[in-house]
Every structure is written in C-alpha cells, then in structure tokens.
Amino acid sequence: DVKVTQSSRYLVKRTGEKVFLECVQDMDHENMFWYRQDPGLGLRLIYFSYDVKMKEKGDIPEGYSVSREKKERFSLILESASTNQTSMYLCASSLPVKYGYTFGSGTRLTVV
Amino acid sequence: GESVGLHLPTLSVQEGDNSIINCAYSNSASDYFIWYKQESGKGPQFIIDIRSNMDKRQGQRVTVLLNKTVKHLSLQIAATQPGDSAVYFCAGSNAGNNRKLIWGLGTSLAVNP
Numbered sequence A: 001d002v003k004v005t006q007s008s009r010y011l012v013k014r015t016g017e018k019v020f021l022e023c024v025q026d027m028d029h030e031n032m033f034w035y036r037q038d039p040g041l042g043l044r045l046i047y048f049s050y051d052v053k054m055k056e057k058g059d060i061p062e063g064y065s066v067s068r069e070k071k072e073r074f075s076l077i078l079e080s081a082s083t084n085q086t087s088m089y090l091c092a093s094s095l096p097v098k099y100g101y102t103f104g105s106g107t108r109l110t111v112v
Numbered sequence B: 001g002e003s004v005g006l007h008l009p010t011l012s013v014q015e016g017d018n019s020i021i022n023c024a025y026s027n028s029a030s031d032y033f034i035w036y037k038q039e040s041g042k043g044p045q046f047i048i049d050i051r052s053n054m055d056k057r058q059g060q061r062v063t064v065l066l067n068k069t070v071k072h073l074s075l076q077i078a079a080t081q082p083g084d085s086a087v088y089f090c091a092g093s094n095a096g097n098n099r100k101l102i103w104g105l106g107t108s109l110a111v112n113p
Helices: none
Strands: A004-006 A010-013 A019-025 A031-038 A042-051 A054-057 A064-070 A073-078 A087-094 A107-111 B004-006 B010-014 B019-025 B032-038 B045-051 B056-058 B062-067 B072-077 B086-094 B097-103 B107-112
Touching: A004 A087, A010 A019, A019 A031, A019 A087, A019 A107, A031 A064, A031 A073, A042 A064, A042 A073, A042 B097, A054 A064, A073 A087, B004 B086, B010 B019, B019 B086, B019 B107, B032 B062, B045 B056, B045 B062, B045 B072, B072 B086
Parallel strands: A010 A107, B010 B107
Antiparallel strands: A004 A019, A019 A073, A031 A042, A031 A087, A042 A054, A064 A073, A087 A107, B004 B019, B019 B072, B032 B045, B032 B086, B056 B062, B062 B072, B086 B097, B086 B107
C-alpha cells in the first residue's frame, strides 16, 4: 500500500526550539508539499518541492524552511518555534498535480 | 488571485438522504478538479477527480458535476451514511503554476441518524 509517512502524530515543543518535521513517501513522486491546517482557514501551503534540492515558497513561508536532499524525503523546519505555529501540519506528495495528492496522517504540533 | 471556494461551511443531512456539496472557482483556465474527504484526526483522502473535458464523473456512491459556464462544481453523495461525516475539500489546478492545487476551505458534513 503506497503511502506518505509523517514521523510524528503529536509533538510538543517549547518556544524558541528548532523543530524538524519529517515526511517520507514511497511512491517515487516528484512533487512534495507541506501544509498547515487551522480551523476555519483550510489548507495553507507553506513550501513545496518539485525536485531534489528544489523548493518553492507557498503562501505562508515565514518562520519555516525546508530540505529535500533525497527524492523520497521532505523535511519542514521551524527555525525558532513560536506559539502561533501551533497547528496541524500535513505533508503530501504527487506526480504531476493532475493526478492528485496523497497526504500523510498529519502531525499535530503544540508550541508552549 | 485565483480562488476555489465552498458555498457552505457546514451541511447537515439525514442518514439515507443524498448530499450535495458545492464549490466555485475563479479561473476559467483551471482544467482539473478534485474532491477530498478528511475525517477527524486524519489526513485528507482522495474521493474523485474530474478534468475539464468532462461534465460528470461517477464513482461509488459519489458523483462530481462540473459546470464550466458558471465555474462551479459539486459533489453528490448518494444514500449518505454516518461514515460519510467528515470535512470535504474541493481543489483545482492552478492555471499559473502547474505544480500545485488551489484549495477551498472545506465543508463539514454531519449525518444525522
């Protein structure tokens, strides 16, 4: 069963910490995405990557960075976590987008 | 900018009734649309998609209708069941950037027994 795996379901971090969220896909997809999801705001794109070592800013990249050293892995980095980054983070991957995305189960991050 | 939006944030239906969830989009150049279902605590899951050269596509108990004239699509769920309770998202291709989708905010469907 093909899948997108996010390393943690729940995470609690302190303000100012550097946080790494990991995502791995086993479908050889070229595109990978990081979204955050907040009540009433839908899915907001943070960053995406269309190839190894390639990245593009989404709608809300401030306070985040990403890394894609290998095709199957896309990491989201919170350089200095803040309480307003408390959210559900969703990773997704796709072939060319006209075949849809496959999502991971999400990581619920709480910054205290 | 481009947008994809759902008409109603919440929808409540009786078990066994048909559900219709509506979505509008702004860019007539968008040529691919997709519906996702997200259950509580889970990531969104693919339901059905449609390309702009089609008006209708059917799956198991679901039908998507696309009206390009008014830039509107709908998801119809037949004989709605309690397991259909979830948030439903529509998304469309971004005519300016073929690498990503534009997402609506979601409609929360509640199925009453």
